Amino acid sequence: MAAVTETLDTVQSVTQSGYKWGFETTIEMDFAPKGLNEDIIRLISARKEEPEWMLEWRLKAYAAWLTMTEPRWARVDHPPIDYQDLHYYAAPKKKAGPKSLDEVDPELLKMYEKLGIPLKERAILAGVDPDTVENTQIAVDAVFDSVSVATTFQATLRKAGVIFCPISEAVREHPELVKQYLGTVVPTADNFFAALNSAVFTDGSFVYIPKGVRCPMELSTYFRINARNTGQFERTLIIAAEGAHVSYLEGCTAPQRDENQLHAAVVELVALDDATIKYSTVQNWYPGDANGKGGIYNFVTKRGACRGARSKISWTQVETGSAITWKYPSCVLLGEDSVGEFYSVAVTNNHQQADTGTKMIHVGKGSRSTIISKGISAGHSNNTYRGLVKMLPSASNARNHTQCDSLLIGDQSGAHTVPYIESRNLTAKVEHEATTSKIADDQLFYCRQRGLSEEDAVGLIVNGFCKDVLKELPMEFAVEAQKLLAVSLEGSVG
Amino acid sequence: MSTGATGFLERYEAAVGRLPGDSALRAAAAAAFKVAGLPGGTPRARPVEAWKYTSLRPVAEATFQASPKHEAETLLSGLTLLDAPRLVFVDGVLRADLSDASPTMTTVGHSATVAPLLTGGSFTAGVQIARFADQPDFGTLTWPDREPMVALNTMLASDGATLDVPAGVDGGIVQLVSLSGGQGDFHPRHSIRLGKGARLTVVEISAGQGVYLLNTVAEIHVAAGAHLTHIRLQDEAATAFHVSTTYADVVAGGTYDSFTLNLGGRLSRTEVHTQLSGPGATAHLNAAQILAGSQHADFTTVVSHTAPSCGSRQTVKNVLAGRSRGVFQGKIEVARHAQKTDGYQMNQALLLSPYAEVDSKPELEIFADDVKCSHGATVGELDAEQMFYLRSRGIPDADAKSILVRAFLAEALDAVADETIRGLLETAVEQWWERQKA
Known part of the structure; x- marks a missing residue:
């Protein structure tokens, strides 16, 4: 009963229309000139005070x-x-580089507040003693455009031996780790957008969890695109050494504006023997207006390598934003008995386009993977699941189970499923199921009969449809994700 | 003779003007083929998504060889056929002397060449048969600019069967038998039209000897309430290449019920495009592929639901031994206004050898909201529990395997409703098993 009330409250609390996170902070920006050439890359590298090898890379x-x-x-x-019509470097103007939170630009702090950065960390950002909130700690490495401005909980993490810092800092402070792992999961020439990212990435996070360490808190980074005409090219690298365990959360909102913005991030995960990495995303960038004007272009390469025996990488994503989503978080299951998981909810409305899915490449003996994908298309949108399950000859006794379901709302949208299944090992087992349907009239009738508005009923049914994925999200994100689903589908019925 | 795309184009240039049918259509097809070439035919060929898992490089590089002891009569006598009328094509050309039409078949058009088929009797009802030159709708359903092998057929086709069943008539069974063994490539072109409420069963059987390419195209129209059962038994020579492309247009209340059994050929590609363009139309595209050695067989389907309330069903099974490779690509398209569509697709593959490979791509493309579409796919080896059950009852390993594989296949053949025809296919499967033992 309580759960139902809560859901109703949730649905009600988000019924105001429009994109409520569409605002823009005014901070002086430091731009590189538009365009892309070797000089711009040299400039980026110089601004980041990078060593020579990084520039060459x-x-x-x-x-x-x-x-x-x-x-x-x-x-x-x-x-x-037009790749020459973008700024490839933009940094908030800094006075001396913040050494403590007091020095952080108050405009930024205000922005986090508007963003609704959850729970305690806003208080922590505001100066509350970290010791009083020990149990629900979430470390925030806030990415404001291209430069990480504030990092919290460093002391607690350092005590555990965890490295959690902006990647540019890692290049300077931990070059041996960066050199060893950067570009080994997503090579520089992997694909067009990954190559672009490798050339011009300006920030992102670096995480290293040493052997046997269970990261003492959830790691969370808020990515935000802020500057006009600035492509965002984050690079994230997470390494979990033998027996390590980490849960990483990534959430996104962006200011509302008309111009399309390009975003091409690369995320690389490496899990060694017995290590576990859980990577959760809630993506809610500006999707464009009801007529398809504006919105973010999101071309992301995310890939994890389960290098060690019994290692595990789990991707969970809730994709509600962006005008275009092009994203295939994948797992290369090299280790014996390694595990890959992909849980996804992708919602498209109005004129949004999403082409998303995963690749599970089974190399190791006994490797297992699970794919659960829920696509919801409304308005004039198109939503595509595209996935590959590949069993190599070495993948004896490997297993895959795939379930991808599509829900259509309204008769102007499209739902597409393009799975590829390739098996070269007779002992490997692959199971794939896919369905496409609309919200059943009897379900809708049942809810309406109990006094729910049509929109609330749809929100409720959609939440049920996505339950299998939402339950994989860390609790704070699950709540936010439910709200996002309802907001994203506003105006799609009636 | 030149091989590969160039060789085909040279042959077309030499034959221009002497081929029957629409010459403009042929010229356009030749232009399309010149641009596209054989899918994967050269190392530099641009990858084509529709041919992701099948490359025709072996066709491009093959030297076609006539079988030294090739004799159509011998081949024919070795085949198990149904006791029903048959049209026999040898190296792609109709051989009236080997064919056997029933009294109920009539001929139209080039009656002089088809007449010998008739064994007499009344011609008032039944199937009208004619040769390729009389095909009234040559190229009306095909997309030579999209499918290079159809372009190749369109540019070189010179013979084939035209079967017409008038409204309300039950045409019974007609067998189309293809025997190949000559040197080269053959491009038969069939046209099948069923009038309102008509019924027909077409059984296509292909076999041969030597190294050759058989590249068949069939265009099929099923009128309102008509029912076409289309069985394909492909048992080509183990050194041969087999490409078959079928386009079927099914209108209101019509049914296109097809079953394909692929057993032979070094490389085969069976492509079926079905358009359900009238309300209540139905398509069944079932298939089984049983492969061994280094065989490669590709079963590719596209079902377009372009009218409301249509249904499509597909069950495709692969049994793969040796170093064989089985491919299934199935696409269900549902257009914006095709509400109440019911589409289902099931693809199962059984791997019997550590060197076999299966590739499967079941695809849904849906633009209507009030639909029920689903697909499923499973890949794996024989169920360990089932094996244990049989082994624990004292059945030797090899026999237990054989029982389970047969059960798996029997389920696929269940889709064939006619017992006689199912019997024919079962016999072919049995013979395939015997050949593997030998």
């Missing part, structure tokens, strides 16, 4: 990018992107 990626063409196979449609 970037230039190599740039050279590869020049020979590549934008992929056209996804079911997304957009006007050509």
Whole structure:
């Protein structure tokens, strides 16, 4: 009973229309000139005070990018992107570099407040003693455009031996780790957008969990796109050493505006023997207005390598934002008995386009993977699941189970499923199921009869449809995700 | 003779003007083929998504060889056929002397060449048969600009069967037998039209000897309330290449019920495009592929639901031994106004060897909201529990395996409703098993 009330409250609390996180902070920006060439890359590298090897790595990626063409196979449609018409470097102007939170620009702190950064960390950002909130700690490495501005909980993490810092800092402070792992999961020339990212990435997070350590708190980074005409190119690298365990949360909202913005992030995960990485995303970037004007282009390469025996990588994503989503969080299951998971909810409304899914590449003996994908299309949107399950000859006794369901709301949207199944091992087992349907009239009738408005009823049914995925999210995110689903589907019925 | 795409184009250039049918259509097809070439035919060929898992490089590089002891009569006598009328094509050309039409079949058009088929009797009802030159709707359903092998057929086709069943008539069974063994490539072109409420069963059987390419295209129209059962038994020579592309258009209340059994060929590709363009139309595209050695067989389907309240059902099973590779690509498309669509697709693969490979791509493309579409796929080896059950009852390992594989296949063949035809297919499967033992 309580749960139902809570859900209703949740649905009610978000019925105000529009994109409530659409605001823009005014902070002086430090721009590099528009365009992309070797000089810009040198400038980025210099601004980041990077060592020579990092610059060379970037230039190599740039050279590869020049020979590549934008992929056209996804079911997304957009006007050509002029890569020379973007700023590739923008940094909030800093006075001396914040050494403590007091020095952080108050505009930024206000922005976190508006963002509704959950629970205690806002208080912590405001200066509350960390010891009083020990049990529900979530460390925040807030990414404000391209530079990480504030990092909390460093002391607690340092005590545990965990490294959690902006990647540019890791390049300077932990070059041996970065050199060893960067680009080994997603090579610089992996695909067009990954190559672009490798050449120009300006920030992102670096996480290293040493052997046997269970990260003492959830790690959470808020990505935010703020500057006009600035492509955002984060690079995230997470390494869990033998027996380590980490849960990483990524949440996104962006200011409302008309111009399309390009976002091409790369996330690399490495799990060694017995390590576990759980990576959760709630993506709610500006999707464009009801007529399909504006919105973020989100071209992301996310991949995890289960290198060790019994290692596990779990992706959970709730994708409600962006005009275009092009994203396939994948697992390369190299280790014996390694585990890969992909739980996804993708909601598209109005003129949004999502082409998302996963790849599970089974190499190791006894490796297992689970794919649960829920796609919801409303308005004039198109929502595609695209996935690959591949069993290599070495993957004896490997298992995969895939379930992908699509829900259509309204008769102007499209739902598509494109799974690829390739098996070269007779002892490997693959099971795939997919369904497409609309919200059943009897379900709707049942809810309406009990006094729910049509919109609330849809929200409720959609939440039920996505339950299998939402329950995989950490609790705080699950609540936010439920709200997002309802907001995203506003105006899709009636 | 030149092989590969160039060789085909040279042959077309030489034959231009002498081929029957719409010459503009042929010229357009040749232009399309010149651009596309054989899918995967050269190392530099641009990858084509529709041919992701099948490359025709072996076709491009093959030297076609006539079988030294090739004799159509011998091949024919070795086949198990139904006791029903048959049209026999040898190296893609109709051989009246080997064919056997029933009294109820009539001929139209080039009656002089088809007449010898008739064994006499009344011609008032039944199937009208004609040769390719009389196909009234040559190329009306095909997309040579999208499918290179259809372009190739369109540019070179010179013979084939045209079967017409008038409204309300039950045409019974007609067998289309293809025997190949000559040197080269053959491009039969069939057209099948069923009038309102008509019924027909077409059984296509192909076999041969030597190294050749059989590249068949069939265009099928099923009128309102008509019912076409289309059985394909592909048992080509182990060194041969087999490509078959079927386009079927089914209107209101019509049914296209097809079953494909692929047993032979070094490389085969069976492609079926079905359009359900009238309310209440139904399509069944079932198939089984049983492969061994280094065989490669690709079963690809596209079902387009373009009218409301249509249904489609597909069950495709692969049994893969040796170093064989089985491919299934199935796409269900539902157009914006095709509400109340009911689409279902099941794909199962059984791997019997550590070197076999299966690739499966079941695809849904849906633009209507009030639909029920689903697909399922499973890949794996024989169920360990079932094996244990049989083994614990004293059945030797090899026999237990054989029982389970047969059960798996029997389920696939269940889709064939006609007992006689199912019997024919079961015999073919049995012979395949015997060949593997030998």
